[in-house]
Amino acid sequence: MNGLDEGAARVPPAAASAAGAPSPGAAPAGQTREGLVAEVSAALRVVPHGVGVLIACSGGPDSTALAHLVVEARPDLAAAVAHVRHQLRPDGPDARVAAAHAAALGLRCHVREVHVPSTGEGPEAAARAARYTALARLARAEGARYVLVGHTADDRAETVALNLARGTGIRGLGGMQAVRADDDVRIVRPLLRLRRDDVRGFVQGEGLDAVRDPTNHDPDQRRWRARHEVLPALARLSGGSGDPVAVLTRLADLAADDADALDELAAAHARQLVARWGPVRALPTEELAALPRALGSRVLRLVLASVRGGASGLSADAISAALSLQSGQALDIAGGCVVTAGGGWLAAAPAGLAPLERTPVAVPGVTPLEPLGLELRADLPWGEGAADHRGQATLDLGGLAAPRVVDATEPPPDAPGPLPPRARRGGSWWTVLPSGLEVGLAVRSRRPGDRLPMRRGTRKLQDVLVDVGVPRVARELVPVVVDEDDQPVWVPGVAARRVEPDASAGARLWVTAATPAGEPGMLVAASLETTGRST
């Protein structure tokens, strides 16, 4: 299901998975030179032989060590060095140091300048975001699928402490991961199990030149405080027996494993539970409530993310508020998503979705009908604001190359039979419409007072939709095919006007509809199939 397969894409650290045991956090402090090379080599097992990699080098000691250790551990890789100039301070010397190391190692060095916008999150976060974007773009341009960065176990422990301070969930307790694989360009951190002192010892021991990042020495920085105040306080709290980096990275590995497992379970539940009505996604409230909260909230997060086009900014509080909605209540979730409870569903729809105005279903070339069938496809949109359905009934002349002969008095051979009493998930529906309708067909959203002719009399379309179990928010958007008099003729997947086939009539409009194979939920696309006989 599109947009719902957003489980974390973390790959376990190579060194840990080799033993098949839970990852033990950080490697012991005091690694020898050979130990460092072996760790980097193990961490790079996720990178296939001979592929292109970019080594992100700030010119600082950690990424300088990274460049030298990677080249030694994996000489087979097609490596290049990448340096990003944030231009927030005079950073020319940093670029020169990075370039000098690249030259010493016989590698190309790419230098990119970025503009760091001022955002509410501060210059460091903005610089980081701009840097990763630039690195990924450069990697793509260079045909490299991996960007290697120089975070150490100490960086990770500090990140965990920082996340803790800002109020994080279990995913944030995992800190940064050895491999981030949620993009076509993977971010790999070969030094993530190594201690900063060991890495810097390597730089010293090899006599390598490196610049010092002035922000690392500014006592106002939060990271500086995590490093120099929080971690030492943790060490004191443990009575001096615990190494806070080892403790926090171990916690990070356990938390990341748990978060991964829960995300996978949630994705599996979401695939089973989520029904789709055009741009609306809905969860059956009873089944959602029966799930443990840790799973239910993740399933809902996946659903909301698929409606909003991303999970960023979806706070735990917003998820919790949505889960607590009572029947009849609605909630505007920041980022353009409305959640509505009612009728046994918790439904999420993009905010500001306007009902579809009457859009003519023009059927070019249908009249007069030819003896051979002419197949037309109409994507019936769900409300004007739907991102994936732009409010146009697009018609696509299909089947012309190989027209299908359909006997006007019989349903198409693959039709399942009479209309189902309740909407089915998947399958196809057909109905017969009186001849001549094809000229005046239009599609629009439901309007109050719409009625659908049934076998005996008519029924309010609203009641039909309620019976079928369409959530309230989707009922406003459901595409309704109407005739020239604006009377509902057909609601794909729900109901159609019943018309007895009339063998004497010269032409029929057959309407068939089907969900894409394997997709649960209601119909969003229908094909209008016209066929007729010369009389």
Ligand SMILES: Nc1ncnc2c1ncn2[C@@H]1O[C@H](COP(=O)(O)OP(=O)(O)OP(=O)(O)O)[C@@H](O)[C@H]1O
């Ligand atoms: N200007 C930059 N250009 C290229 N890569 C960078 C740059 N700044 C940081 N990086 C990459 O991101 C990693 C993390 O950066 P950060 O500044 O948080 O860490 P650091 O511990 O100070 O690393 P370093 O000692 O290498 O500067 C670096 O190790 C490096 O791989």
